[in-house]
Amino acid sequence: xxxxxxxxxxxxxxxxxxxxxxxxxxxxxxxxxxxxxxxxxxxxxxxxxxxxxxxxxxxxxxxxxxxxxxxxxxxxxxxxxxxxxxxxxxxxxxxxxxxxxxxxxxxxxxxxxxxxxxxxxxxxxxxxxxxxxxxxxxxxxxxxxxxxxxxxxxxxxxxxxxxxxxxxxx
Amino acid sequence: xxxxxxxxxxxxxxxxxxxxxxxxxxxxxxxxxxxxxxxxxxxxxxxxxxxxxxxxxxxxxxxxxxxxxxxxxxxxxxxxxxxxxxxxxxxxxxxxxxxxxxxxxxxxxxxxxxxxxxxxxxxxxxxxxxxxxxxxxxxxxxxxxxxxxxxxxxxxxxxxxxxxxxxxxxxxxxxxxxxxxxxxxxxxxxxxxxxxxxxxxxxxxxx
Numbered sequence: 392x393x394x395x396x397x398x399x400x401x402x403x404x405x406x407x408x409x410x411x412x413x414x415x416x417x418x419x420x421x422x423x424x425x426x427x428x429x430x431x432x433x434x435x436x437x438x439x440x441x442x443x444x445x446x447x448x449x450x451x452x453x454x455x456x457x458x459x460x461x462x463x464x465x466x467x468x469x470x471x472x473x474x475x476x477x478x479x480x481x482x483x484x485x486x487x488x489x490x491x492x493x494x495x496x497x498x499x500x501x502x503x504x505x506x507x508x509x510x511x512x513x514x515x516x517x518x519x520x521x522x523x524x525x526x527x528x529x530x531x532x533x534x535x536x537x538x539x540x541x542x543x544x545x546x547x548x549x550x551x552x553x554x555x556x557x558x559x560x561x
Numbered sequence: 562x563x564x565x566x567x568x569x570x571x572x573x574x575x576x577x578x579x580x581x582x583x584x585x586x587x588x589x590x591x592x593x594x595x596x597x598x599x600x601x602x603x604x605x606x607x608x609x610x611x612x613x614x615x616x617x618x619x620x621x622x623x624x625x626x627x628x629x630x631x632x633x634x635x636x637x638x639x640x641x642x643x644x645x646x647x648x649x650x651x652x653x654x655x656x657x658x659x660x661x662x663x664x665x666x667x668x669x670x671x672x673x674x675x676x677x678x679x680x681x682x683x684x685x686x687x688x689x690x691x692x693x694x695x696x697x698x699x700x701x702x703x704x705x706x707x708x709x710x711x712x713x714x715x716x717x718x719x720x721x722x723x724x725x726x727x728x729x730x731x732x733x734x735x736x737x738x739x740x741x742x743x744x745x746x747x748x749x750x751x752x753x754x755x756x757x758x759x760x761x762x763x764x765x766x767x768x
Contacts, residue, residue: 402652408645410645433768437767440763448756449752452644452752453749453752458593459586465596465597469604470600472601484615
């Protein structure tokens with residue numbers, strides 16, 4: 392920084408053209424790699440090639456090659472944080488730490504809210520489900536009374552309590 | 562308009578005397594720091610993408626099959642070209658070549674416009690199917706609209722920035738060998754938009 396007091400550096404035109412061609416080629420390589428099935432490695436390959444392309448853009452197009460260390464610190468630090476985040480998630484999911492959850496969620500892959508609703512009504516104990524019911528749909532609670540007896544034994548008792556609770560609240 | 566007569570030409574705030582080279586360096590460093598925060602903003606969305614993909618692999622396969630990979634590839638090439646012309650615009654400013662600067666800025670804007678047009682037809686097809694954010698969307702298309710939408714916003718901001726550069730280059734002849742920081746800052750932002758798309762494209766359209 393002390394040696395040259397120049398503003399920026401110029402690159403040869405050929406460098407820009409070469410980088411553009413390399414980016415084109417790597418785009419084709421990305422597409423070609425995606426047509427072959429490597430399982431989870433398809434993700435790794437796609438992100439890896441994208442990282443190479445991004446590096447080319449940063450290094451040559453953004454003149455990263457002429458930047459000083461202070462600037463590079465701000466290039467590395469988001470990359471480091473991203474590596475921690477994605478690496479941590481990958482370890483968590485790849486080692487199966489979250490597999491018990493995964494099986495619950497896998498069943499109905501339409502939308503998040505729907506799945507949470509399903510989980511509550513089926514998977515969890517009656518009290519939690521019944522607490523959710525009156526707050527969720529207040530006016531359908533009487534209809535729930537008719538349907539409830541066909542369910543389990545705990546449900547009718549709680550459903551009788553539901554109108555009372557409603558009355559108390561209002 | 563404020564009286565600029567006592568300002569050094571082409572500087573942004575110039576609240577106190579500073580060595581022009583140092584000012585230029587700091588100007589650029591500020592942009593790099595901002596870009597770091599942008600990476601983290603999109604990084605969160607990428608994390609969501611991978612977690613959801615792990616949970617619903619079939620949904621993501623089906624979703625990616627619905628996207629038009631040809632349009633996605635076309636948009637990738639268009640953005641790469643725009644990055645190329647933007648880099649050439651910075652190069653022209655550094656060399657003080659006014660004509661080349663203006664034409665490369667115009668070309669960059671043109672490529673950005675082509676990107677917007679392709680994106681418009683792509684989204685139109687999706688919305689024609691009734692897939693619209695907030696309406697009956699599965700998680701893949703929620704992520705698709707969120708990431709490409711946020712990226713689209715960045716394209717618009719970048720194009721406004723380039724439009725401003727173009728105006729200043731044509732009307733004020735503001736950029737030359739001694740002062741090209743503004744063009745370089747705009748270039749950095751535009752290249753980041755390209756870099757984000759480089760990651761979005763394979764993840765959404767191809768795998």
